[in-house]
Each structure stands twice: as structure tokens, then as C-alpha cells.
Amino acid sequence: MADEGFRLPRLAAIYDPLDPDRSDLDAYVRMADEFGARRVLDIGCGTGVFALLLAERGIEVVGVDPARASIDVARGKPGSERVRWICGDVTALPPLRVDLATMTANVAQAIVDPRLWQQTLRGAFEALRPGGHLVFETRNPARRAWEEWNREASYGVTEIPGVGAVEGWVEVIEVCEPLVTIRGTYVFAADGQVLTSDSTLRFRQPEELEAELVAQGYVVEDVRDAPDRPGWEFVFLARRPGGSQV
Secondary structure, X not given: OOOHHHHOHHHHOOHHHHOOOOHHHHHHHHHHHHOOOOEEEEEOOOOOHHHHHHHXXXXXXXXXXXXXXXXXXXXXXXXXXXXXEEEOOHHHOOOOOEEEEEEOOOHHHHOOOHHHHHHHHHHHHHHEEEEEEEEEEEEOHHHOHHHHOOHHHHOEEEXXXXXXXXXXXXXXEEEEOOEEEXXXXXXXXXXXXXXXXXXXXXXXXXXXXXXXXXXXXXXEEEEEEOOOOXXXXXXXXXXXXXXXXX
């Protein structure tokens, strides 16, 4: 099930204004160009920021996400008619043949159940054409990023048009490695409502991820540093064997 931040309509509606800098997606746009991708499956598309970036470039995109409220936000954006939106996970996909499948931001780590993770890797594999690529990012567990996630470091007040001021912060509520659970708290000045959203992330070791990808039939082509957070995050590039590699 999706976190409240994506599932509750009031929180889904403010997701983009609270995180307006999505320069982290630039690397994924470049990889779409690198692979010559004309058809892309965006797994965990959320409010559709990345899917719409690709669609603006003339790429055929399918965006899939289990959170109905987030999909509704995506569908309300300019250009959304150019993307095929599906509410669900990869097990709900129709037959596809895409050049590239992506999981940006926290998507891969938010799939914490091992069985669902394997199903996600398999679903992406089946959606890829032979020679197509799966790309996703994951934090380096050795850096223990969660030790810096606290109210003091994350607190802020954002003025959102049509909504008013929203006070927000993030804090860790449980660490049971490899699982880390965080809670986002949001206070709406307009009516005083307080909403929270809990997220659990799985910090997988790189060798664990490589073994899981190979077990699902992928060839792991590269493990890169995330250009916006070098040393803190890995970007995995895996390929379905066969066909053209371009």
C-alpha cells in the first residue's frame, strides 16, 4: 500500500510544491537519450513529474502507481493526456514492450516486501523488449543517511498558492536494519489540520541487488554514482538479454 503522502488527496496535492527541485530526474532523462528509448515504463510514477518530462520529449510513457490520489494529481497536469496512467503495480500491467523501465527517487527502496520486490523486477523484465533496460536508484547503506534525518534539519514552512502555509518536517521513528521508518508531519495553517505520513525504506546492499537482478534474468551492465548525490546513492543499470542493446 502506498504511503499516506501519496494516498491521501490533501497530501498528494502538495507533494510537488513541497519538493519543487526535481533536478535529480535530469540523469534519468539523459539515460533515456543514452538508450534511445522511445517507450518508457515509469514504475511508481507518483504525481507524474518524470513521466511528463519524457512525454514532452515525444516519448511514449506508461506511468504506474498504486496511489489513486497521486495518479489523480498527475492526470490533472497539462500534457497528461500524452501519458497512459495505470493505478496499481507492475502485476496489473497490460502486455507491454518498452525500451526502458525506471524507478526514480525512493521507489525501489519503498518496495520493502521481498516477494513484491521480486515481482516488481519480474514485471519490469516482462515489460521490457529484449535489449531493453531497467534503471533505478538506491541509497548506499554504508552512509547511514537516516542518521541525519530529523526535525531540526528538515523543518520548513512552505506557502502554497490556494492552500496557504504548510509547516512540515521529517523524523526517524524506527531503525531495524535494513529497514528504516520515517514520519513526515504536515500542519496546514488554514485550518490547523495535522497529517502524518509514514514511510519504510529498505537499504539493500549492492551485492544483494545484483544477485536479485541476475536471479530474475537481467544482465547488470553498470552501477553508477548518482550524479546529484555521489557516494550516497547508487544507480543500477540492468538489461534484458537479447535484441539490440542500443
